[in-house]
Amino acid sequence: MQINKIKTEIAEMLSDVFDGATIMVGGFGEAGSPIELLHGLIDHGAKDLTIIANNSGNGRVGLGALIGQKQVKKVICSFARSPKGITFQELYNKGEIELEVVPQGTLAERIRAAGSGIPAFYTATAVGTPLAIGKEEKIFNGKKYILEEALNADFALIKADVSDRYGNLTFKKTARNFNPIMCMAARQSLIQVRKLIEPDQTNPENVITPGIFVKKIIEIDNAIIETNAIEEGMIYP
Amino acid sequence: MTKKNFTNAEKGWERGVIASKIANDLPHASYVNLGIGMPELVSQHIKDDREIIYHSENGLLGMGPTPNENEIDFDLINAGKKPVTILPGGSFCHHADSFSMIRGGHIDYCVLGAMEVSMNGDLANWSTGKGIPAVGGAMDLVAGAKNVFVMTQHLTKEGKPKLVEKCTLPLTGSGVVSRVYTDYAVIDITKEGFKIVEINENLSIEYLQTVTEGRVYQ
Numbered sequence: 001m002q003i004n005k006i007k008t009e010i011a012e013m014l015s016d017v018f019d020g021a022t023i024m025v026g027g028f029g030e031a032g033s034p035i036e037l038l039h040g041l042i043d044h045g046a047k048d049l050t051i052i053a054n055n056s057g058n059g060r061v062g063l064g065a066l067i068g069q070k071q072v073k074k075v076i077c078s079f080a081r082s083p084k085g086i087t088f089q090e091l092y093n094k095g096e097i098e099l100e101v102v103p104q105g106t107l108a109e110r111i112r113a114a115g116s117g118i119p120a121f122y123t124a125t126a127v128g129t130p131l132a133i134g135k136e137e138k139i140f141n142g143k144k145y146i147l148e149e150a151l152n153a154d155f156a157l158i159k160a161d162v163s164d165r166y167g168n169l170t171f172k173k174t175a176r177n178f179n180p181i182m183c184m185a186a187r188q189s190l191i192q193v194r195k196l197i198e199p200d201q202t203n204p205e206n207v208i209t210p211g212i213f214v215k216k217i218i219e220i221d222n223a224i225i226e227t228n229a230i231e232e233g234m235i236y237p
Numbered sequence: 238m239t240k241k242n243f244t245n246a247e248k249g250w251e252r253g254v255i256a257s258k259i260a261n262d263l264p265h266a267s268y269v270n271l272g273i274g275m276p277e278l279v280s281q282h283i284k285d286d287r288e289i290i291y292h293s294e295n296g297l298l299g300m301g302p303t304p305n306e307n308e309i310d311f312d313l314i315n316a317g318k319k320p321v322t323i324l325p326g327g328s329f330c331h332h333a334d335s336f337s338m339i340r341g342g343h344i345d346y347c348v349l350g351a352m353e354v355s356m357n358g359d360l361a362n363w364s365t366g367k368g369i370p371a372v373g374g375a376m377d378l379v380a381g382a383k384n385v386f387v388m389t390q391h392l393t394k395e396g397k398p399k400l401v402e403k404c405t406l407p408l409t410g411s412g413v414v415s416r417v418y419t420d421y422a423v424i425d426i427t428k429e430g431f432k433i434v435e436i437n438e439n440l441s442i443e444y445l446q447t448v449t450e451g452r453v454y455q
Contacts, residue, residue, distance in 0.1 A: 128411030
């Protein structure tokens with residue numbers, strides 16, 4: 001019997017998701033954002049989710065749509081103030097969604113740490129700022145640092161470019177961003193890829209995320225491009 | 238402290254002039270991160286005697302200029318989420334590696350905008366204290382880059398000094414700024430105060446002092 005992580009239905013990809021889950025969402029803005037999996041999560045209907053992502057969605061597509069459906073109770077991100085971030089803005093102003101602001105590099109490192117079995121680390125980022133309040137301080141070599149804890153997740157929704165059935169992933173250009181480290185930090189990383197290839201077509205020298213960090217894969221060609229979808233007035237569902 | 242309000246402020250250098258002063262201070266072969274907005278102008282003023290490599294926080298080293306309309310790829314964007322290009326010799330990496338370049342002290346210079354800079358080099362540029370708080374990579378950049386340059390107008394739109402004794406807005410970093418480039422002057426942050434490196438040819442030191450909170454000296 002062969003290992004095969006490939007699924008054909010989005011519902012199958014998300015079958016283990018539960019209410020109250022912590023879910024990482026890959027992408028930086030729209031580059032690398034797993035829009036079809038996010039729409040699948042809306043169809044799934046899981047509620048009280050905590051989302052870890054760099055941003056908080058645009059328009060009523062992808063993450064913006066999921067937030068608009070009130071399935072998210074908390075967002076942990078570095079930048080939740082996008083001009084098109086209408087759904088988050090509306091709920092935030094009404095006090096109906098929580099926000100934890102994390103400096104972008106600290107966010108990335110907290111995710112990387114989680115995937116590497118590091119429970120916490122010290123960093124100079126945010127020392128002396130409001131985001132350091134309540135955090136343990138320590139001095140190393142005369143310089144002040146604060147303690148930041150790893151960010152684990154139950155699931156990661158990821159967009160990659162190419163995969164084989166083992167989940168050896170490559171990414172496209174700056175759509176790589178948070179995706180590889182989120183694959184490592186989540187108990188189940190769920191990947192939508194543009195193209196599936198046979199394992200003997202995978203060049204081991206070029207694999208960015210080795211399959212050990214991948215749970216399920218689905219091929220979605222012609223994925224939605226957020227900018228175009230918003231311009232065309234797309235609203236999901 | 239009540240801040241003075243300069244509604245009839247003197248006209249200073251154009252943005253392009255400020256950008257060219259920064260460009261001239263970036264040494265050959267520097268790895269540089271330019272903040273979103275006004276600092277992006279710096280790349281247009283680099284002279285042919287040097288090569289600068291631009292870093293974008295979202296995993297791009299060797300960033301090139303804006304693409305033509307027909308070359309736009311929404312998977313190739315900068316930290317401001319605008320389409321860009323990659324130059325020969327450029328590379329992509331994931332976010333943790335990209336921020337290791339910043340936090341690990343590998344970026345030689347970053348150039349950022351400012352709302353306030355204090356005499357001891359504190360920078361406030363991420364929050365007015367109102368609205369949705371959003372920090373992005375600013376705190377990592379100021380904590381990690383070897384040199385932090387600020388590029389800003391000397392006064393706010395309301396005519397208030399941006400160079401102050403002590404910041405009143407939420408800080409991005411404490412004691413992090415090395416040099417400030419404004420339309421009025423180029424100023425180093427020193428223990429003695431704001432040290433004038435260069436002053437706009439149309440302005441006096443006395444005038445610069447009146448539009449700056451905290452001691453300026455030459």
